[in-house]
Amino acid sequence: MRQDVLNDDSLTFAEKIISVRAEGDGKAHHPGDITVIPADLAMAQDSTGPLAIKVFGEMGVAKVWDPTRIHLAIDHTFPAADEKVANLHHLMREFAKKHGVRLVEGSISHQHLLENHV
The missing domain is CATH 3.30.499.10 (Aconitase, domain 3)
Structure with missing residues (x-):
């Protein structure tokens, strides 16, 4: 999934980062989505x-x-x-x-x- 998201030209750079870091659902995330991301710091x-x-x-x-x-x-x-x-x-x-x-x-x-x- 990670490589698919990173290679998806329809996603912005921010959407790619959020999608890769999102917990568990394995899909691309877009503006308006509710997304849970673990805090690094x-x-x-x-x-x-x-x-x-x-x-x-x-x-x-x-x-x-x-x-x-x-x-x-x-x-x-x-x-x-x-x-x-x-x-x-x-x-x-x-x-x-x-x-x-x-x-x-x-x-x-x-x-x-x-x-x-x-």
Whole structure:
């Protein structure tokens, strides 16, 4: 199936990538299709990470799916300008420590991923 999709000139490059990565159905995927693709990597930074950590806790999940594939970055508000931001950074540090998730501080999160993980 993979080679068929890659050789299909009617598919865009993005459709080929999505079709190859899609779970289990063995067909080409097009705009409008509902497609499930496993995540290679998840990243949250200090603007979105604390909310994700809060929701994670509310869900009652005991552990992350794969700590080696999750990255937290403190970069948008680094160093912390006030106590509120410092508390959010503390929340991220504690979550990373508890779950064995990689935490990067003071780096540009998107650039860090490009240079180290893509």
